[in-house]
Amino acid sequence: MCVLCGQDFVAQAHWTDRHVEDRARASGPGSDPVEYQRDRRRDRAHRAVLTNEVLRHYGLRVEDWSGSKYVLRDRKGRSELIQDLGSLWPAAAKLAGRTPDPLDPTLCEALAAAHDG
Amino acid sequence: MTDRDVEYRDTRRPVTVVTGFLGSGKTTLLARVLSEPSMANTAVLVNEFGEVGLDHHLLRRVDERTVLLGSGCVCCTTREDLVGALKELLDMDQKGEIPRLDRVVIETTGLADPAPILHTIYTDPVLQHHFSVDLVLTTVDAVNGALHLDRNAESVKQVAAADKVVVTKTDIAEPGVARGLLSRLGTINPSARIFEAAFGEVDVAELFRADGAGSHTPTLPAEAGDPHDVGDTYSVSVTFDGAIDWTAFGIWFSMLLNARGEDVLRVKGLLDVGEAGPVVLNGVQHIIHPPEHLGEWPDEDRRSRIIFITKRIHPEELLDSLEAFGELLGARPVPLGTDHSVSLP
Numbered sequence: 001m002c003v004l005c006g007q008d009f010v011a012q013a014h015w016t017d018r019h020v021e022d023r024a025r026a027s028g029p030g031s032d033p034v035e036y037q038r039d040r041r042r043d044r045a046h047r048a049v050l051t052n053e054v055l056r057h058y059g060l061r062v063e064d065w066s067g068s069k070y071v072l073r074d075r076k077g078r079s080e081l082i083q084d085l086g087s088l089w090p091a092a093a094k095l096a097g098r099t100p101d102p103l104d105p106t107l108c109e110a111l112a113a114a115h116d117g
Numbered sequence: 118m119t120d121r122d123v124e125y126r127d128t129r130r131p132v133t134v135v136t137g138f139l140g141s142g143k144t145t146l147l148a149r150v151l152s153e154p155s156m157a158n159t160a161v162l163v164n165e166f167g168e169v170g171l172d173h174h175l176l177r178r179v180d181e182r183t184v185l186l187g188s189g190c191v192c193c194t195t196r197e198d199l200v201g202a203l204k205e206l207l208d209m210d211q212k213g214e215i216p217r218l219d220r221v222v223i224e225t226t227g228l229a230d231p232a233p234i235l236h237t238i239y240t241d242p243v244l245q246h247h248f249s250v251d252l253v254l255t256t257v258d259a260v261n262g263a264l265h266l267d268r269n270a271e272s273v274k275q276v277a278a279a280d281k282v283v284v285t286k287t288d289i290a291e292p293g294v295a296r297g298l299l300s301r302l303g304t305i306n307p308s309a310r311i312f313e314a315a316f317g318e319v320d321v322a323e324l325f326r327a328d329g330a331g332s333h334t335p336t337l338p339a340e341a342g343d344p345h346d347v348g349d350t351y352s353v354s355v356t357f358d359g360a361i362d363w364t365a366f367g368i369w370f371s372m373l374l375n376a377r378g379e380d381v382l383r384v385k386g387l388l389d390v391g392e393a394g395p396v397v398l399n400g401v402q403h404i405i406h407p408p409e410h411l412g413e414w415p416d417e418d419r420r421s422r423i424i425f426i427t428k429r430i431h432p433e434e435l436l437d438s439l440e441a442f443g444e445l446l447g448a449r450p451v452p453l454g455t456d457h458s459v460s461l462p
Contacts, residue, residue, distance in 0.1 A: 015405040016367030019396075022410050047364050050445055054368060085367060089375035101376035102369055103434045108441035115444040 014084035019043075041067060051088070057110045058096040062088065129249040130210075132203075132221045133325065134234050136275045137256030138265045139227030142285030145317040146256055147224060153321045158219040160206050162199065196237045199223065200244065207247050220325075221248065228271050231278045235404045250406070252325065255279035255309075259290035262298045266305075273350055276302055277382035277426045278401045279309045281324060288315035307352055308385045308424045350382070353432035354424045355439065359448035360391035361421060369442050378403040380430050386423030387415075398423065422453065 013021060020043050024036040044064045051062050055072075065071045065081065072091050073079045080091040093099040101107070137143045144163075150156055203221065210218040223234060231253055238244050255275045258265070262284070265272040276282060282302050287295050295313075302311055312319055366388065374381060379402060387395040394411030425435055432452070439450035 014371075015408055016364070016371055018407055019363060019410055026410075026412075043364065047368070050362070050365050051368055053445055054372070085371040089372055093375075099376050100372055102372045102438045102442065103377065103430065105437070108438055111441045111444070 014086040016047075016085045044070075047085075051085075053114070054100070054107075054111070055092065056114075057107055058092060058098075058100055060092055060095055127249070129247055130218050130221060131251040132223060132238060132248050133252045133254060134223050134225065134231050134250060135254045135256070136225045136229060136231045136278070137227065137254075137283075138258065138261075138269070138272050138275070141227070141256040141258040141262070141265075142283075142314070142317065143224055143227075143256050146254075146283055146285065146314060146319065147222065149314075149317045149319065150222075150321050150324070156220070156321065156325075158216050160215075160218055160221045161224065162202050162221065163224045194233045194236065195240070196233050199234060199237050200241055203238075203244055203248060207243075228269075230271060230274055232274075232402045232404050235401055235406070239404065239407065253278050253280050253401070254283060254324070255281075256283045256285050257298065257302060259284050259287045259295045259298055259313075263294070263301065266301065273305060273428075274382060276305050276309070277350070279306060281310045281312060282306070283312045283314050283319060283324070285314050285317065287313045305350055305352070306383065306426055307354070308383070308426075349429050350426065351428075351430065351432050352424060352426045353435060354422060354453035355436065355450050356423075356453050357389070357421045357446070357448035358451055360389045362445065362447045363388070363390040363396060365442065365445040365447065366390075369439070369446070373438075374400075374403050374405075377430060380428045381425065382428055383426035384423065387421060388423060389419060389421045395419075395421070421448075 020036070020040045023039065024031055041064075044067065048062050048064050048070065055061060059075050060072060061074075062070050062072045062082075070082050070084075070088065071079050072082055072088060072095065074095045078095055080095060082088050082091050089100060135143050135147060147161065151159065151161065206215075206218060206221065209215045225231060225234065235250050235253075238248050238250055255278070257272075257276065262272075266276070284295065284299060284302070290298075299311060299313075302309070312324060370384075381400070381402060383402075384398060384400045386398050388398055390396050390410075392410065394413045397406075397409040397411060399406040399408075425432075427435070436450055436452060439446070443449045
């Protein structure tokens with residue numbers, strides 16, 4: 001999976017998604033599959049919350065879509081279905097009309113102000 | 118033994134990428150390395166048969182065939198030739214036609230960017246389960262190295278991507294020139310170990326010791342800290358004042374790679390994510406090695422330590438951005454070096 005072009009060739013875990021799978025593997029073959037699913041859902045929900053803190057500054061919002069994908073929406077009702085963080089940013093750039101850049105001083109100020117206020 | 122004691126073992130075959138500018142001594146180094154009895158079960162993939170003949174029973178020639186994906190960047194390309202050659206080796210290994218394959222060495226052409234090789238191995242649906250890049254070796258010629266670094270962006274990229282740099286031809290270079298080059302290499306990539314190889318002689322066991330890409334203990338600069346810059350290439354080492362949220366770091370870093378990936382030449386480090394052990398992070402441009410979550414810390418120092426090598430991105434910009442994301446990350450960045458109590462391996 002290329003983080004730049006966001007193409008999904010085969011079902012492949014993005015590097016940011018691997019830890020849940022690794023944790024399940026580390027706990028051995030006898031591990032509880034229900035616990036794994038719970039861990040995975042918790043992780044996805046947490047990711048959506050944190051990502052929305054950033055996307056807010058671009059007028060976007062992401063939601064978990066039945067535990068398999070995420071839906072990215074803008075305020076005009078346009079949406080994009082995305083697989084992971086690798087495909088999120090190119091989709092966000094498309095909807096927002098500019099590439100979200102963590103080095104952008106305006107974004108940094110907005111994030112800092114959001115937490116100070 | 119209970120089920121929980123069954124450990125997940127990594128059975129992937131290690132792949133070493135040998136890169137370096139034209140005439141920098143890649144093949145001489147390989148010839149020396151392959152003469153070691155311990156390297157007998159190593160397969161070698163080369164792009165061209167150079168002037169220095171390689172005599173090895175598992176030598177294969179591959180023609181660089183790059184498939185550029187529509188809208189893709191250069192580093193996220195697939196090397197079709199490598200896919201074919203590596204699958205063929207895997208077939209032969211699994212059928213027992215060759216002795217057990219201990220390692221594959223891929224020699225790139227002088228101008229090659231190593232990132233597509235890493236991309237190919239980590240994204241191919243078959244290869245990713247059977248091979249893992251454990252080491253990127255870059256050769257730099259002590260006589261002409263400085264000139265290549267001045268004139269060719271590829272040369273700087275190769276040094277930035279390296280886990281270990283071998284400076285060759287130190288026997289024929291002026292001592293002053295070699296010293297200047299060594300210090301410059303250390304400045305471009307403070308995380309790489311530098312070896313000197315006069316007459317192609319190098320400690321093979323040390324060179325191939327598994328502390329490279331899949332390393333548990335990334336080497337960080339001995340005199341870490343002050344942001345370095347070489348032209349428009351910068352490097353900076355950072356730690357955090359506490360454990361960071363791995364999910365938040367993933368958001369920040371994937372966003373940075375999407376916006377400025379081609380300017381992030383290298384990232385390497387250990388991150389304290391509030392678990393028993395750290396996460397090993399290692400990336401070359403857009404290509405991130407699958408991050409490994411370790412069960413324990415490799416040494417006493419339990420702080421995050423991460424080094425960024427960038428082009429055109431000033432260390433201050435990275436630090437300001439990490440500071441702004443501090444609330445999400447759950448910790449504030451601290452440039453290493455301002456705090457001298459941080460011990461480095």
